[in-house]
Amino acid sequence: MGTTHHDHEHHHDHQHPHMHGSHSHGLDNSKNIRQLKWVIALTFLFMIAEAFGGFYTNSLALISDAVHMLTDTAALSLSLFAFMMSSKPATAHRTYGFLRLEILAAFINGIFLVLLSCVIMWGAWDRFNNPVEIKSVEMFWISTGGLIFNLVGAWLLTHGNHAHPNMRGALFHVLADALGSLGAMIAGLLIYFYGWTKADPIVSVIIALIIIASSFRLILDTAHVILEGTPLHLDSDEIQDAISKIPRITEVHDLHVWSITSGMVSLSVHVVAVGESRHELLCEIREMLKKRFNIEHVTIQIEELSLKQHEPSI
Numbered sequence: 001m002g003t004t005h006h007d008h009e010h011h012h013d014h015q016h017p018h019m020h021g022s023h024s025h026g027l028d029n030s031k032n033i034r035q036l037k038w039v040i041a042l043t044f045l046f047m048i049a050e051a052f053g054g055f056y057t058n059s060l061a062l063i064s065d066a067v068h069m070l071t072d073t074a075a076l077s078l079s080l081f082a083f084m085m086s087s088k089p090a091t092a093h094r095t096y097g098f099l100r101l102e103i104l105a106a107f108i109n110g111i112f113l114v115l116l117s118c119v120i121m122w123g124a125w126d127r128f129n130n131p132v133e134i135k136s137v138e139m140f141w142i143s144t145g146g147l148i149f150n151l152v153g154a155w156l157l158t159h160g161n162h163a164h165p166n167m168r169g170a171l172f173h174v175l176a177d178a179l180g181s182l183g184a185m186i187a188g189l190l191i192y193f194y195g196w197t198k199a200d201p202i203v204s205v206i207i208a209l210i211i212i213a214s215s216f217r218l219i220l221d222t223a224h225v226i227l228e229g230t231p232l233h234l235d236s237d238e239i240q241d242a243i244s245k246i247p248r249i250t251e252v253h254d255l256h257v258w259s260i261t262s263g264m265v266s267l268s269v270h271v272v273a274v275g276e277s278r279h280e281l282l283c284e285i286r287e288m289l290k291k292r293f294n295i296e297h298v299t300i301q302i303e304e305l306s307l308k309q310h311e312p313s314i
Helices: 017-022 024-057 060-086 099-129 136-157 165-194 199-226 236-244 278-293
Strands: 249-261 264-273 297-303
Touching: 024 060, 024 136, 024 165, 060 099, 060 136, 060 165, 060 199, 099 165, 099 199, 099 249, 136 165, 165 199, 199 249, 236 249, 236 264, 236 278, 264 278, 278 297
Parallel strands: 264 297
Antiparallel strands: 249 264
């Protein structure tokens, strides 16, 4: 470690910008990409079948599910694009590469789901007031096929890195489609046995509300990352207190903890310390952060108290 003319040091776990792009976070992306390609193909194929089936049977639930599948095809394609771009190496202009694009795609997926649900509820209100004759038997069998296709797609996605928010968003889309198909099946049975045509728009509204509820958390979590908030599983006050308890450190300030993307936490901090062996102190702070908080990508500036008075702080 070198010392600058300001008598402070920096420590980086990754010593060169291009190393960020090869972070272990990206190692699972090849499997995610492969699974997403299969799910996109299945979703697109059955979207066409369900769209024709919806118009043939006059079922709003089927038409809504087909529109949902169309939006899902676009959203899943966006997720696929994000994964492919995030695997590209970092450059001098983008020192973290395109890793944040994965979070942005997951955020957009969540927004898509909420907007789509609002469109479905609007259509359901019109259909509730203006019921039409529905071919319930055909509606039931088409929606049964949709449920099978979506469950297969969900199964494929769970074999990827489904803890990743982008894969979570994709999984939410597919499960929402499965709920749509299940709802259409139930509506078809109610119409066939009881002639209750209003079951079609009612089921559509229930599905839409479930989709909104499941998407809201995804939107909040990804927005928190985009705004560079402290990761939800970490407490910045606890981290600052832990650093301040290390011998020779007299003050800790300008601490920032944020996520670049899922599973990649970064930290920067300024510490005021006494003594000469700064390299050993850097190693001690780094080891503590890794062992106690599982934070490896850190930037630590060791300085004298006089320097703090001349530097900006966020």
